[in-house]
Ligand SMILES: Nc1ncnc2c1ncn2[C@@H]1O[C@H](COP(=O)(O)OP(=O)(O)OP(=O)(O)O)[C@@H](O)[C@H]1O
């Protein structure tokens with residue numbers, strides 16, 4: 001499937017998964033792939049970490065103000081300067097095609113904006129700085145989540161970007177994050193909380209507007225967790241699921257199956273018995289890891305009927321622009337090989 005068509009299937013992609021599996025890395029790679037395919041992209045970070053900017057070559061954590069990660073020329077720009085000043089456009093204006101911007105959304109920011117939009121600008125700053133949100137969120141569990149998702153919905157509705165990518169919190173919290181709106185909708189009979197919750201539920205249950213991309217590793221526990229998370233997301237939240245991204249896959253290396261002494265002899269070298277034994281042991285260890293990985297990938301395919309997008313294990317512990325390019329190429333390649341059918345499995349598709 002063509003990368004642009006694939007990434008245009010839904011205006012919001014929420015990237016979710018267990019802690020540390022590569023959600024932020026995959027968010028960055030999806031953003032890069034989408035921009036390369038000509039889409040305008042807004043990355044939404046919820047935690048104020050520097051992972052996404054770092055992948056684009058910057059070291060500043062994201063803040064409320066939008067920053068440019070990839071500009072119109074396809075190059076990255078300093079993430080520590082507000083996009084508005086740099087490009088001469090205010091945040092909230094349409095993002096140009098082929099570019100990536102990013103910002104952070106916190107419940108406090110979202111509440112401030114909500115109050116300002118509803119004619120309470122004068123009191124909003126004082127309310128937020130007084131810690132009123134803490135009081136409200138104790139009284140109404142889930143209010144923080146729907147404030148943030150409500151803001152995501154507002155961004156989506158304003159159509160400033162072709163694709164909004166949300167780097168979600170780790171699975172346990174993500175489940176609460178995404179299910180809060182439904183809970184509040186059941187609890188609140190009327191009023192602004194219900195209206196906001198209803199809007200969020202509407203966003204989450206429309207596959208053309210929002211899908212969740214689950215990220216996992218080709219390992220036993222992460223595979224178990226992603227399968228469970230996928231069914232819970234469908235059953236409890238009714239959100240559509242895109243392909244599952246299997247991050248950090250070991251490459252198949254057929255050379256590991258050759259005899260070290262024979263391979264050395266082919267290039268005119270002779271190995272000592274100790275060298276040959278050490279190489280043989282290393283090769284057997286790697287083959288064992290590959291076989292185990294394959295088992296997990298097969299199990300994932302059996303237990304979760306979603307297409308898989310596999311990304312390579314880059315060994316390097318940190319993801320910068322060089323690594324991001326490799327991952328983006330692999331991701332785009334995987335997308336191009338997805339079945340060319342409109343829509344991805346959603347709703348009852350898992351059962
Ligand atoms: N394909 C890969 N190859 C090698 N290292 C990777 C790969 N993907 C991610 N990493 C590294 O693994 C670590 C975790 O990745 P990342 O921060 O993207 O995960 P996360 O799911 O967002 O974590 P958290 O739950 O803490 O937000 C990082 O150090 C990252 O640089």
Ligand SMILES: [Mg+2]
Nearest residue numbers: 023024051167
């Ligand atoms: Mg992260």
